[in-house]
Amino acid sequence: MPADAGQIQSWSYDSRANRLVFSTSSGVQPRAQLIFNPTRLVIDLPGTTLGSAASSRMIGTEVAEVRLGQFNSQTARIVIELSPGYVIDPQQVVVQGETPTQWTVQLPTPERGETPTAIAPSPSAPPASAATLPVNGAGTRLENVRVTPDGFFIRTTGEAASVDVDQGSQAITVDFSNTVLSSQVIADLPVNRYGVGSLTFSQLDTSPPTARVIMNLNQSGMEWQASASSGGVVLLPRNRALAQELDQLPSDLSEVPAQVSPSSGSLSTIQAIALQDGETQLLIRADGPIRPTSQWDAASGSYQITVAGAQLAERISGPQLSANSPLVRVRVRQATADTVVIQVEPAPGTQLGNLNQLSSQLAALPINRSDQAISVPPPNTPGSSGTALGVQNREGRVVVVIDPGHGGRDPGAVGRGGIQEKDIVLSISNQVASLLEQQGIMVVMTRRDDREVDLQPRVSMAEQANADLFVSIHANAISLSRPEVNGAETYYYSDAGLRLARVIHDSMLGTGIRDRGIRQARFYVLVNTSMPAVLLETGFVTGEEDARLLADPAFRTRMAEAIANGIAQYVRQNF
Ligand SMILES: [Zn+2]
Known part of the structure; x- marks a missing residue:
């Protein structure tokens, strides 16, 4: 925690006026967003800690609760959560600083209404068939997983699954009781969506059967919730805005590749390695399936991306780097007859994210200049x-x-x-x-x-x-x-x-x-x-x-x- 970090000194919520007032010990520029399921207004205070402020209060009928928490080590978070069934128009929320340390958040009167939920599974998910009954006496069979516009949908057949979510900081464990895994399930599936790097499926136990899904987080502390119905289990991030922010993907890629061919004999050709989106990502594109892996090479201080089963297109070179590029060097070479290695050397102040598999033929490495990164400060431990x-x-x-x-x-x-x-x-x-x-x-x-x-x-x-x-x-x-x-x-x-x-x-x-x-x-x-x-x-x-x-x-x-x-x-x- 930097020495100049501020603290929340006081806060109060006036439920008749629908107004939150808070003060901090040093100046702050809040960020606010409205999040659904349940509807809540989230106000983040960068460079601020909770201090000794009271951490939550039940409010009443329209606004259920105001909670204070430490979102990360440098950001305090205030959440105003509405009661179920109530909504507000985000356009009418006014966040105003009387001084840099004195803030008012004015809400419109909450109204009963429909929340813009998107619980429904992806339309491409075929309807669950009640006729397919799971084997081994289990009530439920876990069939597959799909990416939806909001999260993940784990399709099941048989009875509605009963799930138990364990929220860890690095991974979220979802246990399905009385459930067997379909043999079609890929045990370890890279997804790189919504801040989730991969999903791991295992048959934790057989009598009674319990299936376990582990969501491995790219960024720690993300919370997810699960809701089960007869067709499957919907997994949704609690902080949808953050999940979307972490999501590097174009929205039209809604399917997880059903399977990735490891070495099918024929090589994929890498056709382009390019900086895109204002130098915020390095794209790797091939004419066939690729599954790059990556790791830091401590010896050279570079990030090494290895693409097995691939060859370089003729005359391909690395990206053109400008003088103030976030990357110092990108080296591209055909390391062996069927392996391409890409070494990325970041400039000082640049952070590289996790390699995302965007589709079977496309991968992207997120590049963050530290002044805009939502990254974690080095711990003073x-x-x-x-x-x-x-x-x-x-x-x-x-x-x-x-x-x-x-x-x-x-x-x-x-x-x-x-x-x-x-x-x-x-x-x-x-x-x-x-x-x-x-x-x-x-x-x-x-x-x-x-x-x-x-x-x-x-x-x-x-x-x-x-x-x-x-x-x-x-x-x-x-x-x-x-x-x-x-x-x-x-x-x-x-x-x-x-x-x-x-x-x-x-x-x-x-x-x-x-x-x-x-x-x-x-x-x-x-x-x-x-x-x-x-x-x-x-x-x-x-x-x-x-x-x-x-x-x-x-x-x-x-x-x-x-x-x-x-x-x-x-x-x-x-x-
Ligand atoms: Zn643990």
Whole structure:
């Protein structure tokens, strides 16, 4: 938090006059927007924190509630939420600053009316057929997913699904009870829409069947809601405006590519690599399907995009870069007979977003100049001093990032007896760190105490430290009504991550915890780190066995020893 940040000093809402008044300790330029489902006026105050202002108040019949929250570390948010069935005309909302620190928000009288909802699934979704009954005695079968103009629609057949949404800061977990996955479902589907990087589908459990959909967020803290009907489940962002802002796509591309052909024998030809839209994105266009992957190349300080199964068109070159281009250099080369590599070197102050797959033949890399980016500030954490240490004093030592999940306002999963994931994983992580340090391994921690750290700073700390390994430590959850689901899971994304995952996972099983396997997933910290990276789920806080274990300090120590031993074994074998 910059020293000159202001605070909200006071606020009040006059329900007869429909007027909100607030004051801040330093000048602010609010931004306001109207959001639907439910209808609410959202006022963001950049460069402002909540201070000690009261955080919410129930109001009455037309306006249900006024809530204050910290939208991100630099922006306070005031939400005026209308009661169900009431609407206001956004044209009649007046936000006025008497002084830079004294503001009035005047609402028109809320009226009963129709909210412009768009809950209906995409018109292209075929109607669910009641005749197709799911197998295995499950009531519901999850068939496929479509992108709608507002969010995602997960089509189901059979009974209406019953879903349970778990809102994490990095990913949102939606569990479908009594549901089996259709064999047609792609386990790991890149979508890059509405701030969601990918959707991961898994059959979490078979008796009774539970299907799990994980929405991996490109930007942490986005909230989604789910509503189920007999034809499927609609997933909508709570902050629709933000989701649209994060959405880089032209609106006519409403279908997720049903499948991506990995290597069909024939190569796609890359026809253009160009800066577009006022140099805000780098487009890669091919004449056939491409599925580029990307990662930061720490050695060259460039962002490397690899397109397998592709060749360069003749006479193709990178984009023309002007003197004040946000990019310093774009290098394009045919790395092997069937692989094209594009290296992008950003200018100082430029941030690159996540590569978006716009269609099967088109990908785009968002480019943000930092003065307009909605990005996360570097955290002023103990972790960042460790980062500098890691760069300067590694002296040939192996550097391992230990990343305790969640923290601060984000508790992660909450389980039996109210145990919170953020506390359990911090306890385990701190012990892992000291065990590794005792063995001469240098450790960079993304947090050492109970604080909120966004996803990108976790990745940045690892990249800046030029770390050799990245180990994210979490605990799992499912509905509290499923105490029988217990065990450890280990996630990886790259092949190098898989090798690390195997060693640590085997070691974790030595604690006696049940084995729920090693799985691949596009979690943010796994996809965006350039070193071998794994994400450990050290048990279920909702599980009867695991919750008892995870709440026990002696077990946490055993788990920490197991993880540290696994890491140390991998280090001995590979460095
Ligand atoms: Zn977690």
